Every structure is written in structure tokens, then in C-alpha cells.
Amino acid sequence: MGEVSQEISSIDTVLLSAVAENSGAGGYTPALENVGTTPFLAMQVRQLKRLGFKNFLVEVDQVSGALIAIADGLTAEGIDLEFIRDPKELSGHPEPAGRMLVVAASVYIRDDMLARILDGDGPVIATVEGSEENEVFERIDLNTRWSGVAVIDSLPADAISEIPEGWSLPSALLRQSLQSGVRQLPIAQPALEAGNLLKVTSAAEMRALAKAKFQSSVRQQRCAVGAFIFAPIAKLLVLNVATTSNWLGLMSPIFAALALLASFAGLAAIALASGLVALFILFMNKLILDFENKKDTGQIIRPLSWLLLALALAVVSWQQSHIEGIFAAAALTGLLVHSHQLPLAVERARLLPTPAFAAAVLLLLAIAGPFDLGLKALVILQILALLVTQSMAQRDATGLNRP
Numbered sequence: 001m002g003e004v005s006q007e008i009s010s011i012d013t014v015l016l017s018a019v020a021e022n023s024g025a026g027g028y029t030p031a032l033e034n035v036g037t038t039p040f041l042a043m044q045v046r047q048l049k050r051l052g053f054k055n056f057l058v059e060v061d062q063v064s065g066a067l068i069a070i071a072d073g074l075t076a077e078g079i080d081l082e083f084i085r086d087p088k089e090l091s092g093h094p095e096p097a098g099r100m101l102v103v104a105a106s107v108y109i110r111d112d113m114l115a116r117i118l119d120g121d122g123p124v125i126a127t128v129e130g131s132e133e134n135e136v137f138e139r140i141d142l143n144t145r146w147s148g149v150a151v152i153d154s155l156p157a158d159a160i161s162e163i164p165e166g167w168s169l170p171s172a173l174l175r176q177s178l179q180s181g182v183r184q185l186p187i188a189q190p191a192l193e194a195g196n197l198l199k200v201t202s203a204a205e206m207r208a209l210a211k212a213k214f215q216s217s218v219r220q221q222r223c224a225v226g227a228f229i230f231a232p233i234a235k236l237l238v239l240n241v242a243t244t245s246n247w248l249g250l251m252s253p254i255f256a257a258l259a260l261l262a263s264f265a266g267l268a269a270i271a272l273a274s275g276l277v278a279l280f281i282l283f284m285n286k287l288i289l290d291f292e293n294k295k296d297t298g299q300i301i302r303p304l305s306w307l308l309l310a311l312a313l314a315v316v317s318w319q320q321s322h323i324e325g326i327f328a329a330a331a332l333t334g335l336l337v338h339s340h341q342l343p344l345a346v347e348r349a350r351l352l353p354t355p356a357f358a359a360a361v362l363l364l365l366a367i368a369g370p371f372d373l374g375l376k377a378l379v380i381l382q383i384l385a386l387l388v389t390q391s392m393a394q395r396d397a398t399g400l401n402r403p
Contacts, residue, residue: 011118011151012098014048015090016041017059017105017170018067018083021201030106030200031058032066036210038292040200042070044103046293049079051111053101056081057090059169077294087163087172099123104138104148104170106200108209113187113196117149123182125150125174126197129189136199138171140178147187147197152177217290222340222349225356226283234284249301252281256308263315268371271316272363275309279356309355316362321372328375332358335382348393352385353378 018031018041031041045056060067060083071081084090103109109117117126126147128134137145152173163172187197200206218231255278262271282305288294310333317325339352358378365374 010099011053011101012154013055013057014053014101014103015057015059015170015173016044016103017168019059019061019105019168021105028202030206032064032070033200033203033206034210035206035213036291039066039070040106040108040206041067042074043293044108045074045079045081046077047111048101049077050293051114054080058083059105060085084169086165087167087169090163090169098154100152100154100173102150102152102170102173104146104199105168107148108198108200109149110196113191114149117185118151120183120185123150123152123177123180125177125182125184126187127184128187128192128197131189133189134192136201138174140174144184144186146174148199149197150174150177150182152182213291214287217287220290220346221283221287222344222346223283223354223356224350225354225360227350230280230283230356231287233280234287237284249285252278252285252305253301253308255281256305256312259312260308260315263312263319266319268316268320268366269363271312272359272366275312276356276359276363278305278309279359283356313362316366317375320366321375325372325375328372328379331379332375332382335379335386339382339386342390344389344393345396348389348396351389351392353382 016031018029021028021030031039031044033040035043041058048056056079058067058081062085063083067083071083074081117124126149127140127144128137128147130139130141130143130145134145137147139145148170150170150173162176163169191197195212198205198209200209214235218227218235221227221231223230255274259271259274259278262268262274282302310329313333314326314329317329319325321328336353336355336358339349339354342349342352344352361374361378362371365371
């Protein structure tokens with residue numbers, strides 16, 4: 001993800017828009033449409049909050065029950081959000097020495113593209129080509145359209161008073177900034193075609209955005225089993241079912257505890273199957289947090305789940321091959337933890353066996369195979385994979401450092 005923190009300190013406020021795209025009772029309001037199971041406005045705010053922005057103004061036609069529900073949810077997460085309906089309410093935003101990030105209605109921008117826009121001093125207006133394929137963006141002149149993203153300086157009171165009532169605030173601020181000669185930053189057409197910045201104008205495009213965001217989250221996952229086996233199941237749930245990280249996070253320690261109880265009862269297959277389900281829930285919970293741009297608030301739940309799973313593996317290993325099993329389980333656990341902490345690129349990290357892979361193999365061995373030999377083989381496989389992967393990573397680094 002792009003680093004944008006250097007410029008954020010000078011940006012006092014973010015102005016977003018939750019107005020309907022078309023006037024009348026049938027107006028389409030992108031801010032209220034779901035990206036997966038998350039309202040578009042909430043997704044925008046959480047993304048910008050994660051990047052370091054603090055204060056949010058949202059332009060609205062009227063404060064509906066749906067908007068209040070979104071605001072209540074964001075406020076519960078510690079996010080400062082204020083609705084504005086009149087240009088006069090812009091007074092004092094941003095602070096006299098601060099700047100404002102303006103994002104037009106239905107505009108989605110990736111972190112790295114926002115970093116590029118903010119990579120410079122002073123106000124800036126991000127623009128796109130004026131061609132027909134960009135007709136969803138607001139036109140500036142014959143050859144240029146507004147991307148929907150700009151950074152502006154604080155406005156004097158007389159400038160705010162000149163904004164007519166009923167005008168789109170982002171558009172009005174754009175016009176004033178153009179008159180002030182604010183620098184324009186063109187965004188290349190290939191960057192738009194790659195989805196780095198989008199203006200989402202329909203429910204179908206929201207669904208397409210949800211799928212693209214989900215795939216982006218999957219690409220960042222280091223676990224090969226998660227990316228290629230868990231992910232298709234998670235995709236079905238994340239995009240179509242009202243699944244949230246709040247209750248899902250509580251399920252992982254429950255299944256991990258079930259795995260431990262089953263291991264004490266001598267039910268190795270049930271213990272390992274329960275452990276595999278707990279690992280799937282942990283994977284899916286992280287995927288949802290990434291997808292929804294939320295912080296992980298389960299500081300206790302996640303470590304507790306891992307501890308219970310490690311104990312379950314130790315008990316199953318003891319029952320299968322006693323002291324040798326305990327040592328093998330401890331070695332495997334340590335190697336898995338070490339592998340997880342290595343700063344490897346995703347494609348290299350996926351070459352390493354993961355807890356999900358180990359649990360699946362051990363489950364098969366518990367059902368129909370020599371468990372003790374399989375456990376020792378997993379330890380050897382983990383060591384070999386670590387040596388190969390680290391060798392490949394060093395070779396990659398050497399290649400990058402060559403002149």
C-alpha cells in the first residue's frame with residue numbers, strides 16, 4: 001500500500017459526498033450502496049481513517065435513517081463524522097492553516113494512487129483525460145475532466161458565502177480552486193483502466209468493485225491454502241452474506257477450544273478437523289478486516305485461538321507417539337511461527353507450509369496413515385522449505401542490488 005502519511009499532517013479535514021447522483025425520488029445514492037456487505041460511504045471513511053485522516057465532513061441532501069446507522073457505526077469505531085447540508089457549515093473547515101481533501105460522490109481511489117496525488121506541496125487537483133470513455137467524470141474544459149479528488153486550502157468566509165445553495169459542494173470547491181490557479185495533476189488513462197481510481201455509477205459497478213477489492217485482499221494473503229482453497233468459500237460469504245468480523249472473530253476460539261477438548265478425549269480426527277475450521281475462521285476474519293478497511297480489535301481472541309490450537313496439536317501428538325510426538329509438535333509449531341514472522345514477499349511466503357496446510361495433512365494422517373511419521377515428515381518439510389525460500393529471497397535481493 002502507498003505511504004501517504006507525510007502529507008496527511010497538513011490536511012485537517014476530509015470532505016466526502018453522500019448526495020444522490022440524480023435528482024428526484026429515484027435518485028441513485030452511491031454512498032448507501034453496499035460494497036459486499038459494507039456501505040460505500042463507510043468503506044471510504046474507514047480507508048481514509050486507516051491512512052491517518054481524522055476529521056470527516058459528509059455532504060448530504062437529507063440525513064436519512066441509513067446515513068444515521070452508518071454514522072453510528074463509524075462513531076462507535078472512534079471516527080469523527082459530521083453531516084453538512086449548507087455551504088455555510090463549511091465555515092471553519094479546514095482550520096485556517098490547514099487543508100482539505102475533497103472526494104466527490106461515488107469516487108473510489110486506491111491507496112497508492114492517493115499517495116501519488118498527495119506526493120507534493122500545496123493544493124492539487126487530480127484530473128483525467130476529457131475523452132468520451134471518461135464521461136462519468138465532471139468536465140473542466142474541452143480536454144480535461146476532474147477525477148473527483150483534490151486538496152484545497154482553507155477558504156475565507158466570503159468565498160464560502162459565494163457558493164449557491166443547492167450546488168454540489170465538491171464541484172463548487174473545484175471551481176473556486178480552478179479560479180485560484182491550483183496545480184493540476186493528470187492521471188494517466190492506463191491507471192484508470194487498472195482500477196486505481198473509479199467513479200462507481202451503478203449497483204452493478206458496486207458489485208464489480210466488491211469483487212475487485214476481495215481479489216486484492218486475497219492477493220495479499222501469505223497462506224497458499226487460504227488463497228486457493230479457503231478463499232473461494234470466503235468469497236461466497238463475504239460478498240453475499242451479512243458476515244461481519246464482530247461475531248466471526250468470536251467463533252475461532254470456540255472451535256479452537258473444541259479442538260482441545262476433542263484432543264483430550266482421544267478424538268484426533270475431530271480435534272484436527274475443528275482446528276482446521278478455526279484456521280478457516282481466522283483466515284476469513286482477517287480477509288473481512290482487510291476488505292472492510294477495519295482494524296483488528298481482537299488482540300486477545302487471535303492469540304488465544306493460536307494458543308488453544310498449539311495445545312490441541314501437542315495433546316494429539318502425545319497420544320499418537322508420546323514424547324517424540326511432543327517434541328515434533330513443538331518443533332513444528334516453532335517453525336510455523338518463525339515462517340509467519342519472516343519478511344517475505346507474498347509469492348515467496350506461499351511456498352512455505354502453513355498451519356492450515358499442516359492441519360489438513362495431519363487430519364488425513366489421523367484418519368488413514370502413520371501419524372507419527374507424517375508429523376516428523378512435516379517438520380523436515382518445513383525446514384527444507386525455509387532453507388529454499390530464504391535462499392530464493394536472498395537471490396532476489398542480490399539481483400535487485402546489482403547495478
